[in-house]
Amino acid sequence: MSKPTIVPCPQCKQEVVWSKDSPFRPFCSKQCQMIDFGEWADEENSIPGAPDMSDSDGWSENDY
């Protein structure tokens, strides 16, 4: 009875049928879903690398 809902894939703009046959909706495929996921995951990974300022106390110069 009801028409299938078609949504454009946010990544590649391909038409995706909004149904249980499209497990990655609104994305057309897992690939497009992962691309989107990777974009925001990128920000999570950009943790400012605090340089480890551990001084070299454990070694001394061996003066021959």
Ligand SMILES: [Zn+2]
């Ligand atoms: Zn897509």
